[in-house]
Structures are given as structure tokens and as C-alpha cells.
Amino acid sequence: MAAFDSQHDPVRRLTRIELIARLSDAIGPRAVLHRREELLLYEYDGSALDMAEPDVVVVPGSTADVATAVRIAGEAGWPIIARGAGTGLSGGSVPALGGVVVSLARLNRIVHIDPENRLAVVQPGVVNADLSVAAAHYGLHFAPDPSSQKSSTIGGNAAENAGGPHCLKYGVTTNHVIAATIVLSDGSIVRLGSEAPDAPGYDLLGAFVGSEGTLGIVTELTVRLTPDPEDVRTFLAIYDDLEPAADSVSAIIAAGIVPAALEMLEGEGIRVIEESVHAGYPTDAEAVLLIEIDGLRDDLDEQAGRIEAICRACGARDLHTARDEAQRARLWAGRKGALAACGRIRPHYHIQDGVVPRSRLTEVLRLTKDVAARYNLVIVNIFHAGDGNLHPLLLFDLREPGVLDRAMAAGEEILYACVAAGGTISGEHGIGLEKRDYMTWIYDPDDICAMLELRAAFDPYNVMNPCKQLPTGASCGDVKHARGAQRAIAAGAWV
Ligand SMILES: Cc1cc2nc3c(=O)[nH]c(=O)nc-3n(C[C@H](O)[C@H](O)[C@H](O)COP(=O)(O)OP(=O)(O)OC[C@H]3O[C@@H](n4cnc5c(N)ncnc54)[C@H](O)[C@@H]3O)c2cc1C
Numbered sequence: 001m002a003a004f005d006s007q008h009d010p011v012r013r014l015t016r017i018e019l020i021a022r023l024s025d026a027i028g029p030r031a032v033l034h035r036r037e038e039l040l041l042y043e044y045d046g047s048a049l050d051m052a053e054p055d056v057v058v059v060p061g062s063t064a065d066v067a068t069a070v071r072i073a074g075e076a077g078w079p080i081i082a083r084g085a086g087t088g089l090s091g092g093s094v095p096a097l098g099g100v101v102v103s104l105a106r107l108n109r110i111v112h113i114d115p116e117n118r119l120a121v122v123q124p125g126v127v128n129a130d131l132s133v134a135a136a137h138y139g140l141h142f143a144p145d146p147s148s149q150k151s152s153t154i155g156g157n158a159a160e161n162a163g164g165p166h167c168l169k170y171g172v173t174t175n176h177v178i179a180a181t182i183v184l185s186d187g188s189i190v191r192l193g194s195e196a197p198d199a200p201g202y203d204l205l206g207a208f209v210g211s212e213g214t215l216g217i218v219t220e221l222t223v224r225l226t227p228d229p230e231d232v233r234t235f236l237a238i239y240d241d242l243e244p245a246a247d248s249v250s251a252i253i254a255a256g257i258v259p260a261a262l263e264m265l266e267g268e269g270i271r272v273i274e275e276s277v278h279a280g281y282p283t284d285a286e287a288v289l290l291i292e293i294d295g296l297r298d299d300l301d302e303q304a305g306r307i308e309a310i311c312r313a314c315g316a317r318d319l320h321t322a323r324d325e326a327q328r329a330r331l332w333a334g335r336k337g338a339l340a341a342c343g344r345i346r347p348h349y350h351i352q353d354g355v356v357p358r359s360r361l362t363e364v365l366r367l368t369k370d371v372a373a374r375y376n377l378v379i380v381n382i383f384h385a386g387d388g389n390l391h392p393l394l395l396f397d398l399r400e401p402g403v404l405d406r407a408m409a410a411g412e413e414i415l416y417a418c419v420a421a422g423g424t425i426s427g428e429h430g431i432g433l434e435k436r437d438y439m440t441w442i443y444d445p446d447d448i449c450a451m452l453e454l455r456a457a458f459d460p461y462n463v464m465n466p467c468k469q470l471p472t473g474a475s476c477g478d479v480k481h482a483r484g485a486q487r488a489i490a491a492g493a494w495v
Pocket residue numbers: 045046081082083084085086087088089091092093104124145146147148151152153154155156157158159160161162163164165212213214216217218219339340428429465
């Protein structure tokens with residue numbers, strides 16, 4: 001868990017009571033929550049380990065009201081924290097220093113679907129899966145599909161640059177957001193990107209997507225919609241060991257096939273999902289790959305044959321093909337319900353989000369086993385194998401004394417091993433509170449300073465989501481001072 005650095009707490013020029021009064025006058029008392037029992041609901045996110053209570057929550061119903069609330073809070077030096085559905089897994093929407101949480105829950109309208117140009121204009125509080133349901137009528141969908149897609153919002157997806165199983169082929173959220181309306185900390189409203197194919201000038205929208213609420217609050221997005229494929233095939237390749245499964249992942253991509261999705265589940269995870277979701281996974285397997293290909297019907301038979309041959313050559317003991325849409329949906333329900341299912345093993349979790357080159361998967365997966373034994377923890381691996389994006393799920397029961405410290409140390413060791421293997425510290429869950437101090441593993445102080453300067457250009461009041469993403473909310477001077485704290489990075493690491 002991160003220590004919140006209160007020395008970077010901005011100076012507050014209104015008392016809490018004055019702030020509540022100003023906000024209530026400006027956007028209406030019903031949009032301002034300040035009673036303890038109301039605030040408690042906003043003190044955590046999906047990671048559920050870092051918690052902090054906000055001073056006020058505002059629930060504005062328009063971009064203008066977001067801008068008004070942000071201007072009042074920003075001018076008065078109160079921290080401002082955007083919140084979508086709160087499913088984030090790195091503490092991004094936790095109000096580390098208190099302050100004003102801006103919930104986007106009421107901005108939940110699909111404003112417009114433009115099938116001709118394959119675009120949609122949406123408010124940030126639209127739930128990811130709802131957009132695909134609405135676009136299905138036109139044979140279109142929103143391609144980024146985080147496993148949380150039934151609850152996470154498109155604003156939160158953009159802020160985290162969310163990925164998902166089908167992002168292997170279709171690209172992560174940044175590839176699907178083409179324009180956005182943003183409220184900055186002084187209450188100004190800016191438009192980034194364009195509906196034209198390429199906007200001239202600096203790619204500020206590119207900088208904004210993935211900025212975790214530290215640059216501003218998005219109040220409207222224009223996103224690409226992707227045509228539904230003509231046909232889809234889904235396979236479950238079954239293995240008695242990890243290594244041949246990991247080898248199959250590299251071999252499929254090396255053969256020039258880019259599946260729509262290539263997910264891996266191993267050991268204990270397979271069994272607990274099966275008990276909970278009845279997805280049709282073999283409970284005696286040590287690893288399974290959930291592989292999906294899509295595209296033109298005529299191409300799929302040939303690709304399916306090649307995938308089967310590769311998996312068997314690598315050591316798969318069997319390969320099943322989903323018979324129909326119902327069976328395909330069951331296989332995916334298992335994968336997407338994995339995190340919830342693991343609650344059967346232990347009630348609490350710490351999920352990591354390291355990335356490694358595909359060729360190093362086996363080695364890092366083996367290390368997670370070793371770490372689990374040394375720290376006496378249950379660790380389950382269910383992850384986006386095609387992207388090399390590992391999600392070791394460290395499971396424990398907080399009632400056991402000292403277990404949280406062990407879990408955090410074990411998570412850190414695994415993440416560092418990902419970096420040492422030439423990988424990085426986040427594939428999709430963002431940095432948030434949880435990993436901001438690890439940014440110095442992969443970035444040099446000059447890089448961090450450049451990012452702080454970009455942040456200051458967007459956020460002149462230094463109030464947007466403090467303590468998140470970068471190791472300090474203060475200044476370049478502090479980062480340079482901390483230069484000695486940097487850890488060595490393996491040659492060839494992605495920085
Ligand atoms: C079961 C489960 C499965 C998951 N699977 C995946 C997965 O497959 N892929 C993946 O990428 N993630 C996954 N996640 C993590 C999480 O769902 C994503 O990070 C998601 O994008 C967060 O969306 P949210 O609406 O819940 O945002 P929140 O958790 O509310 O916020 C996340 C961050 O975005 C900022 N933010 C939110 N809204 C805005 C806005 N309008 N403007 C500016 N900043 C904003 C917040 O300040 C915070 O920093 C999973 C989480 C769970 C619980």
C-alpha cells in the first residue's frame with residue numbers, strides 16, 4: 001500500500017464547510033454529497049487495499065457543472081479526483097489526500113451513434129458493454145473489452161487506457177478514442193483530437209488517454225466503432241504443464257497469426273472458475289489457452305487448422321472448438337468471471353499487471369510459483385498471454401496477521417522480475433497509487449521531470465488527482481533529489 005505524501009497536499013483556501021456551501025450554491029445541493037455515510041462509498045476502488053475518505057463528492061449532470069465544480073475546488077486548492085465506476089485496480093480514484101471526488105455517474109448518455117462513419121459520441125459515465133449493445137443494431141461494437149466491461153465506464157477506460165482480451169488484435173482504448181472534451185483544473189473546457197482522420201499538431205489527446213485523471217476530467221468522448229466480424233471461432237487448448245502453453249503463445253504469433261484474443265489460465269485458477277462458473281474448463285489441466293480468431297469465414301478454417309497444429313506440436317493434450325454461440329459465451333464467462341471466482345479461494349486479493357516479452361512468459365510464471373512458496377501465498381495466473389500481460393493474482397485473508405505485508409512484498413518481487421526480463425510495470429491497470437513509486441524502475445529522473453512539466457501545463461493548480469501515477473506531486477527538483485533511489489534496470493528493458 002502506498003504512503004500518502006501529505007507534504008504535496010495543495011494549500012486549501014476555503015474551509016470544508018465553505019467549499020460545500022460554494023459547490024451547493026453553484027451546481028445545486030442535490031449534486032453535492034458530504035455526509036459521512038455518503039462519502040464512505042467513495043473511499044476505495046477495485047483494488048480495495050488503499051483507502052481514503054473524500055471531503056465532498058459532487059455528481060454533476062453536465063459538462064458546464066463539472067467545469068463549475070472543478071473551478072471552485074481548483075481555485076481553492078482542493079484536490080480533485082475523477083471517478084467512473086470505481087473498478088480501477090491501482091487506486092486511481094482513491095482520494096489519497098481527501099478533496100473533491102467528481103463522480104461522472106450522471107453523465108451516462110450515449111449521445112449519438114454514427115454508423116456511416118463508424119463513430120459514437122458518448123458521455124464518460126456510459127458503461128463499456130452498453131455501447132456495444134447499442135451499436136449491435138448497426139453490426140458494430142466498441143472493441144476495447146476489459147473483463148470489467150459490464151461495470152467500468154468509457155471515461156475510466158480512457159483514463160486508464162484500458163485493454164482487454166480482444167485488444168491483442170484491435171488495439172487498446174487509445175486506438176479507439178479520436179476526440180474528447182476535457183475540463184481542466186481552472187474550469188476551462190478544451191477539445192482535444194478531431195473527427196477528421198488525422199489532427200495536425202501535437203497529439204495531446206494521446207497524452208491525455210492513460211493519464212489517470214491527472215491532467216483533467218473527460219466529459220465527452222468520440223470513439224471508433226468496429227464492424228462485427230463475419231465469423232468467429234473459439235478454441236480451448238488444454239495442457240498438462242505451463243511451458244507448452246506458453247510456447248504455443250509465442251509460436252502462434254511467430255507464425256504470423258494475430259488471434260482476436262489469446263488468454264491463458266493456469267492450475268488452481270482453472271479449477272476454481274469451473275466450480276463457480278461451469279465454463280467447461282477441464283479441472284485436471286495445468287494450463288489452458290482460450291484462443292479466438294475472427295474475420296472472413298473463408299479464412300478461418302485455414303487459420304484454425306494452423307493453430308491446432310501449432311498447439312499440438314508444442315504439447316497440447318487436446319483442443320476443443322466451441323460448438324455454438326452458447327458454448328463460446330460460457331468459455332468467455334469463465335475468463336471474465338475469473339477475479340470474482342477466485343474469492344472462493346481467499347477473500348482478499350492483490351492483482352499485479354506486469355508485462356513481459358512473450359518469449360519470457362514461462363520463466364516469469366515459474367518465478368510466481370517460487371514466490372508463492374517462499375511467501376506462503378496462493379498465486380493464480382489468469383492473463384492476456386498474447387500481449388505478455390501477466391496478472392498474478394495474490395490471494396490471502398486479511399485476518400491473518402502480517403499477510404498483507406507478505407503479499408505486497410511478493411507482488412513487488414514479481415513486478416520487478418517483469419522489468420528485469422525486459423518488460424514493464426503496467427499493461428492496462430495503470431500506475432495509480434499502487435505503482436507510482438516503481439516508475440523510477442523504468443524512467444530516469446529526466447523522463448519523470450518531462451512528464452511532470454506536461455502535467456503542470458494541463459493542471460496549473462496542481463490539484464488533479466494528487467499522489468497518482470508519478471512518484472511525486474511536487475516538482476522536478478524533488479525527483480532529481482531522489483535520483484539515488486533509482487534501481488538498476490536490465491539491459492533491453494522497455495523504457
Ligand atoms: C473484475 C475486474 C476485471 C478487470 N479487467 C480489466 C481488463 O481486462 N482490462 C483493463 O484494462 N482493466 C481491467 N480492470 C480494471 C478497471 O476495470 C479499468 O481500469 C477501468 O478502465 C476503470 O474504469 P472505471 O470506470 O471503473 O474507472 P475508476 O476506477 O472510477 O477510475 C479509474 C481512473 O480513471 C480516472 N477517471 C475515471 N473517470 C474519469 C474521467 N471521466 N475523466 C478523467 N479521469 C477519469 C480516475 O480518476 C482513476 O484514476 C478490471 C477490474 C475489475 C474489478
